[in-house]
Amino acid sequence: MKNFLFLLLLALYACKSADTSSTTPPPPVTAADTVGKFRNPLLTVGPDPWVTYKDGFYYVMHTTGNNLRIYKTRTMSRLAAAPSFVVWTPPATGPNSRDIWAPELHFINGKWYIYYAADNNGADATHRMFVLENESADPTQGTWTDKGQLNVADNKWAIDGTVLQNNGQLYFAWSGWENEQGGLQNLYISKLTNPWTAEGPRIRLSTPDYAWEKQGFGVNEGPEFLVHNDKVFIIYSASFCGTDQYALGQLTATTSANLLDPASWTKSANPVFGPYGLNGTYGPGHQSFFTTPDGKENWMVYHANPGAGQGCGDQRSVRMQPFTWKADGSPDFGQPVPLTQFIKRPSGE
Template identity: 75%
Template sequence: MKHYLFLLVVALVIACKSTDTANTDPTPPVTSVDTTGKFRNPILSPAPDPWVAYKDGFYYVMHTTGNNLRIYKTSSMSRLSAARPITVWTPPTTGPNSRDIWAPELHNVNGTWYIYYAADNNGVDATHRMFVLENKAADPTTGTWTDRGQLNLPDNKWAIDGTLGQINGQLYYAWSGWENDLGGSQNIYICKLTNPYTAEGPRVRVSAPELTWEKQGFGVNEAPEFLPHASKVFLIYSASFCGTDQYALGQLSADTSANLATQTSWTKAQNPVFGPYASGSTYGPGHNSFFTTPDAKENWLVYHANAAPGQGCGDFRSARMQPFSWKTDGSPDFGTPVNLADYVKRPSGE
């Protein structure tokens, strides 16, 4: 599970309009981007649990703040640090979604935006559940966010790090959860959705921390992310406790034609696919997301990591990105983390 140090929660409304003015020039030059078309990581700091979505010429980025939901809008991911975040929601002072706002994700389904986030009841971790907001505006930094309430996942157990996938027209939801109400190891579960805010059972466990590299600190599988490619869909997840420097990415794979809400549809890679890496300026890389450049020529991995050993699960984590390729078997090849001192070619089209 995750542990954060946060400020007091600000009391505002359940459904609200953006409290800031939209940034009309979100990508002015910054010093981390040079004149030869290259940039250096990190792209944003602090920025634990980074998430990116692309639509209509803009990237929209979110990350954990702990006490609100903010969206960055930019046409250039390498200049993300120049974008001013827009606060689109703050939690109530009390209630089931009042504290510890973790790992928000922004998804567009049939022209409507949805934010999925984890929250608990006044700081009681055992009450963590997933919640949904909806916005019909074309630009998610504008318009009105309507509270759809708790995403009532099957069995109603502890849940964090939820993500949405749409495969062959079917909506799936994957998340990290406990088997019972007593804590312990975190597993990856999946279920089907009938619409973006309505789940249907059963809850199916598709991965548990059973390998040594998944149990550093204690057994953790969390932060699953769908990555479709050709006839396969990959579920990339983070393993081991984020408080260790051994945090790393694991991989499940399935055929896109399969019923993904079935445990036997998935095959687990026996070794990490990114990390564990504890050297130089990268420690504990994980909690990833992906984007493809608008020209469809490049695939990019976005993730967080610490710059020094022992910095744990807090706000030392910065967002970084680097391109990745595909192996001959169709699985992703993420390589190794890029050192913060190294320049990287900017994404195609920037």
């Protein structure tokens, strides 16, 4: 009898296992799913991505930590196949020798400039912004000249610098500490008299006010300017990148306003992108933007982690997706596209 019961139970278990294994699998990917499309990520490693377009090429940079590297490609969706060029390696010692973060490449008044954050031999409290200049038409060629530290007022901790040219005036925005002891990271702005020289006081435009900006600790960082019609936006990252609550916030002003006046800017009360913790997208942030050469499409490039709890390291990969505009003229970024989903390639590719 025991043997009979054992055989009966074994048969029932086998039937159950067979039933489980017969679950219908997801449909296979077909050629029709992939024609003219791509899937994220563009690069499996690429924190703090930056992209700009000139003369038929996209130029892309991201944090490597130990040098400045530029990718050159005609097709953003095929970035992984693009050649890359190390255009600058830091000195062995000194104020810009370590922790090279969030580089940005800008074409200003006929020359190329790279803005990057660096510190003195790994001492985070010494992080400041630095500038390189290149007169070559192609930023992957020619000579990069060190223009030194961008000496913003108060000379305090500074990272994630970016530039806007509006109504003939250059502006520099960045993330900084209020003092030398760390704590809250705020967003500041200053005039530039030329691409490597700041003028006047640093002016605080934003500090972490809302709970969604204070996860881990209070952070406003990675500011990027985005101009549309008569409005200028600063899209920034909020909360500590070591949490999955990293998300994008938004400041809004008009292009005719005094951009150095904090009263000219309005902060959105809620995140405009993220936080998100599904489909291989955790902690999306530190974005940049481009418009396709035909002017028809707007795209956002950003980083995110593929899994939960992966923090601020090299798990952050480069993704991109299109965005549109709301009726009030502000950007509509939607939600992060799942890694499993195919996206139509940018116009012109």
